[in-house]
Amino acid sequence: MSEDAVLKNPALLFDIRGKVAIVTGASGAFGALAARILAGAGAKLALVAGNAAALAETAQACKALGGETHCINARPSDEAACEAIVEETVRRFGRVDILVVASGKNEVAKIVDMEPARFLDVMDANVTQSWLMARAAGKRMLEQGEGGKIVLMSSARGLLGHPAGYTAYCASKAAVDGITKALGCEWGPTGITVNAIAPTVFRSPLTAWMFEDTDRAKEVRTGFLARVPKGRLGEPEDLAGPLLFLASKASDFYTGHILYADGGYTAG
Template identity: 35%
Template sequence: MPSKGIALVTGAARGIGKAIALRLADDGFDVAVNDISANSEALAKVVDEIETKGRAGSAHVADVSLDEQVRGMVEQVVETYGRLDVMVANAGIAGIIPVAEMTSDKWDHVMDVNAKGTFLCYKYAGMQMIKQGNGGRIIGASSIYGKQAGGAVNFAYTASKFAIRGLTQAAALEFGPHGITVNAYAPGAIDTDMLAEVATEDNPHQAIIESFKKQSPLGLIGVPADIANMVSFIASKESQFITGTQISVNGGTFFD
């Protein structure tokens, strides 16, 4: 089957990013996946899964917080496939750091990965899509905490996700005349490895899950496929009249 286009998904070695990459492969896209070098082995396995689905896949190791690495990553994808049609800037980090323990270095690290990393992905993907002249889809990863602060999150994480909301709107205005839509997904609680990593002895993983279930009128916690399903639509031609939005996928935990 001919390819629907070329997609690049960052932070794709596990969790939401991996689910997005595999769903886009199911949708008919050839998919380039990215993560940091520490996750290169897991990233290679994602490529294997993409190829098992009959689509082309490739791994691109890069730190999204570094300008030259993001630029090089986009260039590699274009050298490999000839173009870039969908950018999913999914890579991000989280953590629970009380304000008294929030050092400038910790703040900068979260902002560099989440906010600057998304900016760089938007920038270089947008420039490439403008050059191609056929439009495109740019998609970022915000959060329920990019709409309303709350819960056990740190100051930097909340600020970084609010930044993605503004960045997405600004990019939609600038790239819109070129037929490029720019949107973000705003997940609520999703049961991933990242959620497990914030568990403590006093607040174990299962207790966190049950707490989030109680916050949803559906009595559910999300799974990575819930986000991948939304991204599938945003990346499609059918989403052509949607841009500048931050779409909630949170089981009703927060109403816009």
């Protein structure tokens, strides 16, 4: 895209119409949101999740926005599964341009109460599966030779600790940050960008109670918001801009970057 074209119409930098995107964890809070954002922007979507019913709901919402979708009822649980997800996407759409890894999990418990197996489950879901999906999609992007966009899901907890039993989650998101930075360096010359979105508390089915008008919710919010310069919790639309930026040509010079969508939480 020429400099003249960009200056005349900067919005072209964010145009992803016709791009093929894989979204894992498409039945979860962030995955379903990411799918709808990309669908509304005109991308073709391979939606991946293990929960078939919830996956179908996400697909229906994307179709209502005009998005062309293909459901893959699977989890990125191992190398073979991740390779199969990419292969099915290519069979359906012919290529892969964007990968959004939104699958993952959390286990909350004080370290002395947490069984090692639970810690390893979180590391596998958040770290190993992110690595495997980036590897599988990245190999295809390298074969295509036209670059690509990989967006991983981090958290403010990749940078900051938490006193309420978050050793597994914090460790896993710090590792996702490490993958993001390392791959940003490794694939920088290829045109493939690798970045991560790191939110703090956002409105979702899992956090809906924090937005309620109850004494417990007010107490938790008050303590949390004391650290948030913007003075509020995150809303789904606060993730739309960062995702579209990282999935589009607008972020071509950004790689290995952790984009904190946190209202300034990590700044102070």
